[in-house]
Amino acid sequence: xxxxxxxxxxxxxxxxxxxxxVTALDSxxxxxxxxxxxLIMGPSGSGKTTLLSLVGCVIYPTSGDVYLKNLQVxxxxxxxxxxxxxxxxxxxxQQFNLIEPLTALENxxxxxxxxxxxxxxxxxxxxxxxxxxxxxxRKNNLPKKLxxxxxxxxxxxxxxxxxxxxxxxDEPTASLDAxxxxxxxxxxxxxxxxxxxxxxxxxxxxxxKFADRIVYVExxxxxxxxxxxxxxK
Amino acid sequence: MFALAWKFIRFDKxxxxxxxxxxxxxxxxxxxxxxxxxxxMGLMGNLVGNANVKDNQIWVIESQTQNANTLTKIDLRYVQxxxxxxxxxxxxxxxxxxxxxxxLDGNTAAVQIIGSDAPDFVIGPNPTRIFQGNLSDxxxxxxxSVEFFxxxxxxxxxxxxxxxxxxxxxxQVKLITKNAQAFGGNYVYTNLFNARFYGNVDPSKxxxxxxxxxxxxxxxxxxxxxxxxxxxxxxxxxKALQNSTVKEILISSNMGMSFGxxxxxxxxxxFFIIGLTLYSSALDRVKDYGTLKAIGANKTYVNxxxxxxxxxxxxxxxxxxxxxxxxxxxGVKKSGLEINFSLGFVSFLLGIxxxxxxxxxxxxxxKISKLExxxxx
Numbered sequence: 221x222x223x224x225x226x227x228x229x230x231x232x233x234x235x236x237x238x239x240x241x242v243t244a245l246d247s248x249x250x251x252x253x254x255x256x257x258x259l260i261m262g263p264s265g266s267g268k269t270t271l272l273s274l275v276g277c278v279i280y281p282t283s284g285d286v287y288l289k290n291l292q293v294x295x296x297x298x299x300x301x302x303x304x305x306x307x308x309x310x311x312x313x314q315q316f317n318l319i320e321p322l323t324a325l326e327n328x329x330x331x332x333x334x335x336x337x338x339x340x341x342x343x344x345x346x347x348x349x350x351x352x353x354x355x356x357x358r359k360n361n362l363p364k365k366l367x368x369x370x371x372x373x374x375x376x377x378x379x380x381x382x383x384x385x386x387x388x389x390d391e392p393t394a395s396l397d398a399x400x401x402x403x404x405x406x407x408x409x410x411x412x413x414x415x416x417x418x419x420x421x422x423x424x425x426x427x428x429k430f431a432d433r434i435v436y437v438e439x440x441x442x443x444x445x446x447x448x449x450x451x452x453k
Numbered sequence: 454m455f456a457l458a459w460k461f462i463r464f465d466k467x468x469x470x471x472x473x474x475x476x477x478x479x480x481x482x483x484x485x486x487x488x489x490x491x492x493x494m495g496l497m498g499n500l501v502g503n504a505n506v507k508d509n510q511i512w513v514i515e516s517q518t519q520n521a522n523t524l525t526k527i528d529l530r531y532v533q534x535x536x537x538x539x540x541x542x543x544x545x546x547x548x549x550x551x552x553x554x555x556x557l558d559g560n561t562a563a564v565q566i567i568g569s570d571a572p573d574f575v576i577g578p579n580p581t582r583i584f585q586g587n588l589s590d591x592x593x594x595x596x597x598s599v600e601f602f603x604x605x606x607x608x609x610x611x612x613x614x615x616x617x618x619x620x621x622x623x624x625q626v627k628l629i630t631k632n633a634q635a636f637g638g639n640y641v642y643t644n645l646f647n648a649r650f651y652g653n654v655d656p657s658k659x660x661x662x663x664x665x666x667x668x669x670x671x672x673x674x675x676x677x678x679x680x681x682x683x684x685x686x687x688x689x690x691x692k693a694l695q696n697s698t699v700k701e702i703l704i705s706s707n708m709g710m711s712f713g714x715x716x717x718x719x720x721x722x723x724f725f726i727i728g729l730t731l732y733s734s735a736l737d738r739v740k741d742y743g744t745l746k747a748i749g750a751n752k753t754y755v756n757x758x759x760x761x762x763x764x765x766x767x768x769x770x771x772x773x774x775x776x777x778x779x780x781x782x783x784g785v786k787k788s789g790l791e792i793n794f795s796l797g798f799v800s801f802l803l804g805i806x807x808x809x810x811x812x813x814x815x816x817x818x819x820k821i822s823k824l825e826x827x828x829x830x
Contacts, residue, residue: 269830272830273827273830278747278825278826278827278830279825279827298751298752299751299752299753302746302749302750302751302752302826303749303751305747305748305749305826306748306749306750307749311747311748313744313747313829313830314830317740317743317744317747317829318744319741319744319745320464320738320740320741321460321461321463321464321465321738321741322457322460326460330745330748331748331749333457334745334748334749334750334754335749378748390830
């Protein structure tokens with residue numbers, strides 16, 4: 221049985237938008253496990269990115285609790301959360317979010333530098349990470365000189381270089397063609413087999429075949445079944 | 454951190470050039486104006502600055518005067534009286550008179566004739582400011598000095614043994630000074646007798662009395678004694694008289710206000726131009742800062758990154774501005790305007806650069822500080 225690594229218990233997230241209180245996520249309880257690739261699916265604006273942000277210790281819940289490795293994290297300070305993100309979680313963003321002024325190699329080195337790893341060791345580890353995603357020959361390229369697929373590979377290398385236990389991906393295939401998207405999903409699937417929790421937010425129903433488990437989020441509510449596939453197109 | 458900040462600076466070349474240009478312009482303007490003001494302040498106090506001032510020396514002038522450039526004559530008999538005070542080693546009378554200098558080519562100039570007894574020449578000129586000739590030659594009849602940098606404004610050649618007229622009396626240039634200019638006037642040094650002769654000064658009057666004190670006497674005690682016993686006189690520490698002179702001129706001419714306003718406006722405009730350009734640059738890179746936060750950089754790290762960029766901009770801008778200032782000072786040196794890059798002046802400019810750069814970066818720091826890591830999802 222896979223071990224639980226992140227748990228959200230009765231979490232609710234609301235935003236104030238003018239005079240209106242918007243409920244992005246309503247009383248949700250969910251568990252994410254190591255060694256599992258979980259898809260969080262839902263149409264645009266359903267609350268799936270909010271759930272991912274809560275799991276990723278990026279935002280605080282309005283109510284309810286978030287546990288990461290049995291540590292209640294919703295009471296921690298911003299700096300403590302930043303430290304958890306740095307050491308436990310790897311992020312892959314929809315728009316890749318590579319730091320524009322840095323080369324591919326420097327982008328991958330950055331989390332290690334933030335961890336206080338020496339420049340020399342960070343470089344060695346970043347080169348290994350880039351080699352794993354077959355991008356060693358583009359290590360000195362700035363992000364603007366890389367294709368979408370190459371950017372996403374660099375982003376994955378950056379997410380993995382610190383060997384995090386949790387990998388969070390926000391629409392990782394949205395900016396890629398079908399072939400590149402499938403390759404990325406295969407690689408993420410492989411990672412989940414290395415005892416990591418891979419959690420992917422997507423509204424692309426074609427990715428369901430890669431999932432060990434699917435969590436559907438619709439209008440801020442979580443369920444295990446899909447209500448209407450048309451909403452995902 | 455410096456390497457990362459440098460990469461951010463290099464990536465955004467257009468804005469970086471804009472920020473550095475703003476720093477260079479502000480610091481060059483401030484340096485130019487402050488350097489010029491310091492030079493003029495030096496000229497204002499140059500009666501003291503040109504003199505052969507010793508540590509244990511007191512200058513005695515008429516009691517109401519605060520400005521060494523506008524001395525009222527005092528009675529010659531005070532020289533003997535002050536000489537007799539306990540602790541005074543020697544008293545030197547000094548005469549300052551006005552004259553019109555006339556040159557062989559017909560050009561004229563208003564001058565101040567300053568004379569003290571040979572061989573001490575307590576009122577100057579100081580040997581460090583002698584360009585040509587010997588100080589002892591000023592003891593000769595008709596011998597006077599002229600200032601090297603006055604040649605341009607007087608539109609005449611100045612050389613040793615040149616014949617000139619002072620108040621229609623024949624005189625001869627026996628000494629040429631350099632950087633012994635006066636503020637709004639021209640100093641001509643000579644001996645006491647010549648100064649009375651050319652300046653038409655009453656033989657029973659002197660302009661000031663310089664007292665050299667005994668080694669063991671207390672300067673402040675002698676000053677207090679003279680100020681209490683001679684109501685028509687006031688004894689000054691030389692540095693205090695120099696400072697008082699500069700202060701009087703700055704206040705009466707509004708020069709301090711004028712230069713100060715310019716410097717403050719250059720600072721304010723630099724602060725806002727740099728601040729807003731840095732802010733705009735940070736907004737361009739907001740996604741990068743947000744990503745850094747999302748992947749685990751804390752607030753302090755991101756703030757440090759912004760401030761380090763501001764520090765690098767300051768150092769580059771300061772270096773360029775300083776080189777331009779050195780070029781400017783070399784250009785104006787030939788006309789006698791000497792900007793002195795003292796440690797204090799350079800430190801002041803560096804401090805201002807850091808203030809406007811790092812202070813300006815706080816707009817960007819404030820903005821990025823509030824940036825949520827969730828904004829990049």
